[in-house]
Amino acid sequence: MKRRDTFRLAAAAAMFLSGTLLASPGLAQDKKWTIGFSQATTIEPWRAQFNKDIIAEAAKHPEVTLIITDGEDKTEKQVADVENLIRQEVDALLVSPKESAGLTGVVQQAIDAKIPVFVLDRNVDTDQYTQFVGGDNKLIGRAAGEYAVELLGGAGNAKGNVVEIWGGMGTQPAHDRHDGFHEFTDKESGIKNLLNEQSGDWKQDQAYNIMANALRNNEEIDLVYGHNDPMAYGAYLAAKDAGREKDIKFIGIDALPAEGVTWVKNGELTATFLYATPGAEGLRQAIDFLNGKKVEKAITLPTERVTAENAEKILKEKGM
Structure with missing residues (x-):
């Protein structure tokens, strides 16, 4: 594995040394563990926070050396990373897949090698792992769908044109967030879905382009549901550039303080729903x-709805 792709973290150390954090011999304990973490990408803010959380947790455990790899948003790179971690004979493997199907085979290789595997955030197509830790994306989708119906007039009376911007089509969270949302909105005959599975791949710029096109093709858009906050915000920016943002409600998911919660407080998003990063809990487990x-076998992290009513309070609690 290339040195730039990996940083080793001994939880007793607090600074990087040539890309590697080394354990302090003075803090040696009877049992020492090397734990590998395969991250899908670090270019998404939620993933960056994910890494910060797991590093902060590892700093509490001087007996642990944590190796973090970056899949660089490429399934083939992440597969190679996991294969490398297997060859290093890590004591445990944490993996957060870019794509569920694409990582299943190599996760099975780790399982066959008798390495306990902890799947974080996005699941894989096997149940032989040790544990799954993450939010319930279908539950969060339901919460977003229920709130969308409320915003559009309430159950039985909801009316409006909705733009849904998907995350990655090959990821289970995107499908779960879609399915949960539609459990509520599909019951309302007055709600019309304007797009057919348009994927922004979790990225703000791609969502901007999808929304810009939707605005050109539709004179009336009442609500946007982005599968994460950056995409919801990208849609907001497109609407703002078209002078139509005040006529549209924007709902996202993630609720990172510096992004979604701040955008809600600023009145740019109508609501966001907490999707907590699973890194710290996964490492503890x-x-x-x-x-x-x-x-x-599974730990489900809680969610929370963030609106103008509680956004400022949440930011204050986070020291912002």
């Missing part, structure tokens, strides 16, 4: 397992 504790 892996350490517990390595220390002989029993872990649950």
